[in-house]
Amino acid sequence: MSTAAPSLAEEALYLHRSLFGETPDPVTIERYAAAHRKLFPNDAGSPLLARIVSRGLDVEAVEFALRRRGAGGELTRKIQILSYLVEVRARYQHCFVSIEPGRAKAVVELAAAVIRSSWKFVKGEYLVRRHGLR
Secondary structure: OOOOOOOHHHHHHHHHHHHHOOOOOHHHHHHHHHHHHHHOOOOOOOHHHHHHHHHOOOHHHHHHHHHHOOOOHHHHHHHHHHHHHHOOOHHHHHHHOOOOOOHHHHHHHHHHHHHHHHHHHHHHHHHHHHHOOO
């Protein structure tokens, strides 16, 4: 597998699929690339992201583990860019806002989030160590 830095379009596509489980529309990809060029004008490509993409790793798990170690700021910023771009769109509202009221449902969702976060951290730690992503 190639470890060449992915293009901004490939980067946006991979991040979006990893985070939201679906292919982004062309507008989202264009906006990600434009925001990336504006915020990181001298970026020649991320070796970290190139390894993540080429190996098909779980972006969320890797980012969580790296962030807990005080590293991975670049990956965190890239995820934030994409999240900022999509959170204002109606299509993604369910990813950011709980629409249905209910205290019991909220408690169950919170417990599930704790379990999911714990799993993502363990998985991320394994992936970081296994693939040498420091």
